[in-house]
Amino acid sequence: MTKREKILILILVITTGFTVYYFSVLGIINLPTIPDEFTAVNTTKQKPLEKESDISVPNEKIITLQQVENVGYSFYLGQIDYPSTAPLGDTTKNNITQIIYKANFPKNLLKSVGIIIVNTLAVSEYEYIKTSEGKISMPSFSPDFITGGGIYSGKFGKMSLIFINKTKLSSLSEILTHELGHHIGAQLTSEEWGKYYELRGIPSTTSRRGTNWGLSPQEDFAEVYRSIFTGSKVRTYYGLLVKSGYFYSEETCGELYDRLMDNYKKAKYPNTDPWNMSWDMLFLTEEEAGITSNVELQNCRREVLSNQEKYSADWSLSFSGPPYYSIVDQATRDFMTQIINRLN
Numbered sequence: 429m430t431k432r433e434k435i436l437i438l439i440l441v442i443t444t445g446f447t448v449y450y451f452s453v454l455g456i457i458n459l460p461t462i463p464d465e466f467t468a469v470n471t472t473k474q475k476p477l478e479k480e481s482d483i484s485v486p487n488e489k490i491i492t493l494q495q496v497e498n499v500g501y502s503f504y505l506g507q508i509d510y511p512s513t514a515p516l517g518d519t520t521k522n523n524i525t526q527i528i529y530k531a532n533f534p535k536n537l538l539k540s541v542g543i544i545i546v547n548t549l550a551v552s553e554y555e556y557i558k559t560s561e562g563k564i565s566m567p568s569f570s571p572d573f574i575t576g577g578g579i580y581s582g583k584f585g586k587m588s589l590i591f592i593n594k595t596k597l598s599s600l601s602e603i604l605t606h607e608l609g610h611h612i613g614a615q616l617t618s619e620e621w622g623k624y625y626e627l628r629g630i631p632s633t634t635s636r637r638g639t640n641w642g643l644s645p646q647e648d649f650a651e652v653y654r655s656i657f658t659g660s661k662v663r664t665y666y667g668l669l670v671k672s673g674y675f676y677s678e679e680t681c682g683e684l685y686d687r688l689m690d691n692y693k694k695a696k697y698p699n700t701d702p703w704n705m706s707w708d709m710l711f712l713t714e715e716e717a718g719i720t721s722n723v724e725l726q727n728c729r730r731e732v733l734s735n736q737e738k739y740s741a742d743w744s745l746s747f748s749g750p751p752y753y754s755i756v757d758q759a760t761r762d763f764m765t766q767i768i769n770r771l772n
């Protein structure tokens with residue numbers, strides 16, 4: 429073979445190679461791909477043969493949301509579960525509709541939220557939810573999701589996702605209403621947040637997300653929304669804190685409480701013999717005495733709620749759960765109605 433022939437053959441080999449590659453890029457021909465079993469087993473980090481952008485993620489799974497139409501409501505629903513699992517049934521769809529209805533959730537806002545029921549055991553690493561704002565990747569689920577049962581994704585463009593743990597469907601109303609509350613909270617203007625801070629007695633310097641769950645204004649908003657429509661207790665520490673039970677006698681804030689009550693009694697019933705008090709006086713409640721909103725008392729109660737370990741005596745004295753809970757006043761309820769009307 430002459431030198432010239434060798435060069436010709438080399439050029440021929442190179443151009444054939446290029447043509448095959450080019451055609452495969454265009455999708456005109458299909459080159460054999462690595463079988464799935466191979467990529468699945470081979471989990472150690474190896475240098476990929478192709479450029480990053482050329483690799484499609486192995487076993488990538490796109491979850492599409494179904495649009496459910498029910499009694500005038502239209503919402504997006506999806507599930508993450510094993511491929512063999514049956515699609516979500518009518519009971520779940522009806523329950524969700526009922527919750528949305530009971531929560532007065534603005535119909536207009538349903539366009540921008542997807543509700544996804546998750547079996548955490550069936551979640552794979554490469555899952556995406558297909559929405560009007562493109563593919564949204566799955567959050568990483570922590571053990572909190574098993575106990576708490578719900579996650580609000582925040583906003584991706586206009587779209588938000590609510591993930592509900594499948595094992596918590598028995599508490600769907602509590603969980604979903606709270607997460608829907610987050611979606612309403614996410615629509616508030618800065619001015620509206622300012623008003624909300626005022627109504628709930630939140631110091632204006634507090635960051636909306638907060639660092640402590642119980643002291644996060646965003647959490648408080650979702651809890652207040654839920655409380656208004658399901659009657660549940662608000663678990664955050666803003667608003668007016670009241671004793672969790674009539675018979676709970678305060679430990680840390682007890683002295684302050686007694687002093688405030690005594691002052692009220694002395695002013696209201698002067699010259700009364702302490703050994704001969706009237707029934708009214710004996711069973712006087714803090715609401716009647718109007719001491720609940722006392723700033724010092726509220727700060728003391730908030731402090732007790734913020735540290736269960738430090739104030740364990742207070743916590744153990746209350747019969748169940750935290751020694752105080754937050755109440756939602758009428759002005760806050762009215763504010764919530766206004767917001768819902770604006771968003772509808």
Ligand SMILES: [Zn+2]
Pocket residue numbers: 606610647650
């Ligand atoms: Zn929350």
